Amino acid sequence: MIRFYLLIIVSLISLLAFLKAPEYHLWLLAIVVTEFPLIFFGISLVLTLTGFWAHKYQMAGTVLGVVTMLIFLSPIVRAWWVAKDLKKNMEQAFNADPNFDSSFSFFRLFNVTKAVSYKTFDYVKYNDTTLKLDFYPAQSADGDFLLNRPCVIVVHGGSWAGGDSRQLPELNSYLALKGYNVAAINYRMAPKWQTPAPVEDIQAAIAYLKTHADELHIDTKNFVLLGRSAGAQIATLAAYTINEPSLKGVIDFYGPEDMVWGYSIPSNPLIMDSRKVMEDYIGGTYSKVPQKYFACSPLEFVSKKSPPTLVIHGSNDVLVSPEHSRRLNLKLQQNGIKHYWLKLPWATHGFDYNLNGPGGQLSTFAVATFLKTVCPQTP
Structure with a gap:
């Protein structure tokens, strides 16, 4: 259960890679999310892998974790696209x-x-x-x-x-x-x-x-x-x-x-x-x-x-x-x-x-x- 809640929080943070920050501290967080994406990808990966031991919401948490990881990687993919x-x-x-x-x-x-x-x-x-x-x-x-x-x-x-x-x-x-x-x-x-x-x-x-x-x-x-x-x-x-x-x-x-x-x-x-x-x-x-x-x-x-x-x-x-x-x-x-x-x-x-x-x-x-x-x- 704790894993699932943590994944929800992390997934909401990941949205800063696409959406404009609505508040000052979230703007600061958005800089970190988009310019240090591998840190948040790593956090998401660890939480997703702990699904092997989870009992509640195992599949839902795993799906949410995978989607969240992809979102955190999106600035890298988009940078590669612009760089072309x-x-x-x-x-x-x-x-x-x-x-x-x-x-x-x-x-x-x-x-x-x-x-x-x-x-x-x-x-x-x-x-x-x-x-x-x-x-x-x-x-x-x-x-x-x-x-x-x-x-x-x-x-x-x-x-x-x-x-x-x-x-x-x-x-x-x-x-x-x-x-x-x-x-x-x-x-x-x-x-x-x-x-x-x-x-x-x-x-x-x-x-x-x-x-x-x-x-x-x-x-x-x-x-x-x-x-x-x-x-x-x-x-x-x-x-x-x-x-x-x-x-x-x-x-x-x-x-x-x-x-x-x-x-x-x-x-x-x-x-x-x-x-x-x-x-x-x-x-x-x-x-x-x-x-x-x-x-x-x-x-x-x-x-x-x-x-x-x-x-x-x-x-x-x-x-x-x-x-x-x-x-x-x-x-x-x-x-x-x-x-x-x-x-x-x-x-x-x-x-x-x-x-x-x-x-x-x-x-x-x-x-x-x-x-x-x-x-x-x-x-």
Whole structure:
């Protein structure tokens, strides 16, 4: 009897691989379910096998267990399906052949990302605060530092009011080992500071990295912005507005790109009060400061001169609707900008927490491929 009840609980958890999480803690659980699927598959397998000793509901429990195991494996199968055409589609989108191997491997689910050491620098001083960045130097797989390499500037998420440069550092290490310098920055956050302060901070970071390019071994002609969630809004807004010729591309992980539409369709309040978050960042409700909502909507500034863009979004995102990425994708198409929209049907907000999970593998492959095409001189 206990086995059957446990299987019911586990089967309900498995539904997070298909359905959107209805509550904050279930959203966090959904990340684990979809990006660490083998853990839950193993739990289901153990409970199913104990049916040999069960007396009540043996057959029902076994059937339920088998179905549950298949559901937990579904992100892996769906990732394999998306991976089939990912390399070809990205090659077509950016007119380049990066010569990478497979975008997804079952065996990489067991990998552990190697950490790269970083140094922290003050990159800008204002009257009321000093901002820091964490710098991961480009290096070979053997640990040798590489000279004159492109630099990826990473902008963290956190609803414009939280998070820091240490958020999800695994990708920083991965890219450093792929031969890219990485600068993960801190920026001025709401409610004390409001838009466009973070965009100004990105400009300050670029200026600092150019000034110290010799000692940090940075190719000053090749910068790429990468942002997650709120950080993606900041990164894309900067990419489309600051007119920086050294900026070769921008990578958008599940960012809110249409702030006007986003305010009109708030997220589930059991997960996040999105309107309050936006009001703190922008400086008021839409009815009070409508022009500021337009002014911080990245898609409003897409033009034929915008840099190449990589958009990555999970269809089960419960914090930032994939509709934002659809709207940005359309605007990029209309302006003839080289871009690619990687859609992950099972993934939720923050899926890239595990670089070696189903969504993490595909997004990491897409990022590496994008960097290879927009900064072609990097081996």
